[in-house]
Every structure is written in structure tokens, then in C-alpha cells.
Amino acid sequence: MSLLRLDDVLVRKEGRTLLDLPSLDVREGEIHVVLGPTGAGKSTLLRVVNRLERPSRGSVRWRGGIVPWPAPLEFRRRMTMVFQSPLLFSGTTFENVAYGLRLRGEREEALAPKVDAMLRLFRIGHLAGQRASTLSGGEAQRAALARALVLRPELLLLDEPLAALDARIRERLLRELRQIVREGRITCLYVTHEQAEAFAVADRISILSEGRLLQVGTPEEVFYRPSGPAVAEFLQTSNILTGEVVAAGGGIAKVRIPGGTLSALSDLPPGSQVLVCVRPEEILLTPGAGTAAGAIEGTVTSVLDQGSTLKADVDCGFPLTALVTRRAAREVPLRAGTRVGVSVSPEAVHLIVKEGAAGSQT
């Protein structure tokens, strides 16, 4: 069931379109991640949802009913937002976490156990009496999350809540946050530009770019079946080639690309003009000339060592980029000039019908 729905929302400022959404819905109980680069309109979207910003056009529906502008206080109190920066107020950690409950007129004796429990849940119970200004970055963000969750919001809005933390703390807090939100069955609208963060928590992902919604789907759908080249590029599908379906049958399409052919799981008819997307981690490199069925030959042109993985550019008559784990790279020596076998399974090849061309995407 849709908890929140935006229809035909447009936000324009100083002649620029910041957000243009025909529709977006957040279902009850889901973690809905809005993923997009900086400047995509993600924060604007959250402000519109929280009724802190009035859109130039469009409506916000809550459980089917239109929310007026200005929104009544009771509506705004159904949700709360956590920002990238903790934005703690002066006073102690306890006072910060208690702030929203005090706004709601909660009595001190009822409020204290809730605040204490939430502080313990976020592992900062021992910091309750400490001045908020003395907390570390990670502790402060835990306090900010506790301050929001102690209100038991019907919708939790998260605006890049972990982006300012270092990688180790971010991963730990992400796991804890995911567990707390799931166990509390809290509906969450989570915006981030971090792909890994999005896939770690999302039930559904919306891809937002330049204020426009490019795709909504499960992580699996968005990852393996991007709706267009912009989504594919944003999700680091390094291999996007132009091609044409030359033969089709039995659910397999043969696609001619400059310098060779690839097979893909698709029902597109011959003659379809397509973009061929292959994720770099789906490409298997084998030593020497390809022996595996369907393998093609190529020459490594450059290698980028990324620590746990190596990124190899391979010339197969057409360019491909492969991502190889360090362990796998022990068996396939990767240096510029090395001949390798290249295997791409048809399931790993996603075809997008080029705009203006007939047919449907697979």
C-alpha cells in the first residue's frame, strides 16, 4: 500500500528545474532509496515530502489523501528527517534526543526511558550526559539518528546520513541502521549518491538525475537491467556499446557490435538497434586464447590496480572493461599486451533499444 505519493511535482527556482517528477510512491514498510549524483534534486525531494518546501506544481498524498499547503503540524510530525551533518543543538546528548518528544509535550517521566533506550540502541548510552558539541563525528550522527527514531516516525527521511563519516564507521553504522529500521518496520525514504549504500539497504531504488526520475525498481532490476544509458553509466556499467540484433530465436539474440558479435537473452527481432550493456564484473578473463565455449580473444591494453580488484581494458575488436578480483588475477597475469580469452555469458548482456528505434527493451 502506498504511504506517500507525489504526483506531477515540479520545483523550479530562478529559472532552473530542480525537480520534475510525474509520480513517485513510497510503500508502507519499505526502504526506498533515491540514488543520484550530487545536484540531482534529492534533497529538494525530501523537503517537498516533509512539506518544508512548496513545489511550483503538483500534489503530495498521504495514505491517498492530499496534504494541503501549508501542511498541518500533525502531518509534519508523522515524519522526521536526518541530514548528512548531525546538526545537533546545544546541550547534552540526552537533551538532543529528547528534543522532539518535548516538542510533542511528552512528560519527563515518560520521555526519559524512551530516550535512554534509544541511546542504548545506538550504543551511545554512556554519552547521555555529555555535551553534544564534544561528540565525535560518528557519535554525533548516532545521536542525530536516535533523535529522529525516538519519535517513531511513520516515515523516516534520510538525507545522505552517512556521507560525512569515514568508510569504517559508515559501514558499521549502515548495518546497525538497517537492522533498527527493519526491526522497527519503519518506512524509509533514503537519499544517497553512494551506490554501495543504496544497494545495502534498499527494497526499491529510484534513480534520479537532473531532477528527473530515470528508473524505479528493485536493486536487481536497476543493477542488471538499467532503463537507459544514463542509469547504466551512473551504475558504472562501463561497457555500453552500440549494436544491431542480427539473429534471434529461442530467447537468444545475436548482436553485431563493431568488431564482433555477442549473444544476449532477448526476444528482440532482427534489425533492432540497441545499446549493449555488460557489467565489468560479469566478464570472465582466461589465460591465453579463449577455450571456453563462446569465448572470444582479446588483448589487454591497460590495467588499473584498485586494491582488492583490478580494472582491465581489453581490445576484442571492440573495447571491453573487465573487473577482476586480485585472487583471480593471480591466474590471469594482467599486463598491457597480454592475450586473454574473454567470456561473456548471455545472461550478463542487457540490451536497451535505442531511443527512436522500434521494439521494446529487455
Add this chain to the structure above:
Amino acid sequence: MTGIDEALGALLAMRQELLGILGLSLLVSGAAIVAAMAIGVPAGIFLGLHDFPGRRFLVTVVNTGMGLPPVVVGLVVFLLLARAGPLGGLELLYTPSAMIVAQVIIATPLVVGITLAAVQALDPRVHLQILSLGASRRQYWWKLVQEARLSLVAALAAGFGSIVSEVGAVMMVGGNIKGQTRVMTTAIVLETRQGNFTLAIALGVLLLALALALNWLFTSVQQRSKG
């Protein structure tokens, strides 16, 4: 030492009158700063939060008002309250009320200006965060006051300092009447004119001590509430 002995002697000799002058100084400037804060803080928050046609002009007026010459304020209030003036019927001229009015006009722009700067200096997301946690309009304003309180104490100190030490306006609209409108600064002017330099210096030292004590109090409050 003779000079100091003389000064102390003079102060003791007029201690009854001196207590009256000191009390009136505190009463007039205290009432004026309370009124200036009551007007200036909400006005500063409003100007800091809202954009509307004419806002820039108002901010310019406030900034100009922060450096308003007290003697000009005194002249304007005098003309307004004079018997033939538009508010002459109130018969406030040469009363402590007239002095309070003049001092409110001097202190309010300072309070508005400092409050405005304090509100604008807050991270814009703090405003969204307060509202997002479910604050009503009134709760939101109160939280802004709490978050900007260090600057507001500075506004209080600056405003009070400017009026307790000014002489031009209170002299013009109060008239320096003994036992009625004489305050510390006008008493110093009078004693200097009469050649009682020892007493004038003693009163000056007393005024400085008063300013120091009050600012010590303000600073203590400010630093205790830090963080």
C-alpha cells in the same frame, strides 16, 4: 592619596543623592534594554528568516541605526514630546519615561542588527532540522533564540552598554533635574561644568565599575551557556 581621599569623601557626602542617581540610571537603562530586547529580538529573527520586498532597505535602516548619534535621537524625541510637538499632550518631556523612550530608540537597532546576524549565521539546515523534528512556529522561534543565545547576550551587553553610558539624549529629554531625571552621565557632565573634577572623576569611576560588573555578569551567563 589626597585626591582619592577627596573623591571618596565627596561620594560619601552625597551618598543619598548618589544612590538615587545610580538607581535611576539602572532603572531607566534597565527598562530601556528590556523593551529594546522585546522589540529587537523578534524583529531581528523576522528579518533574518524572511525575504520580502523592502527587506534590504529595512536592513540598511537597522545598520544605520546601529550607529545612530544619541544626540540626534534626543533631538527627535524632544521635538516629538515637546509641548507643541505631536506627542506633547502626553506630558512626558523631562521625565524618566522620556529618557527610556530615547534609550529604547538607541538600543533597539543594535539588538535587531546583532540578532539578525546571529540568525543568518546559523547553518540553514538547522532551521529545517528544527521544523523537521516537529516544531510549531512558536517552538521554532524559541529554539532559534536558544541556539543564538550567545549572540543575544552580546546584543544585551552591547545595547545596555550603549545606553547606560550615553549622555546626549537623556540630557535633552530628561533635563538633568535633581532628584527626578539626573542619571550618572548627566551628573558627571554637571559636576565637570561646575569645576568639581574630583567628584566628576569619582562618578566616572563608579560608572565604569557598574559597567564592568554588569558585563562580568553577562559574560558569565554567556560562557556558562556555551556548547
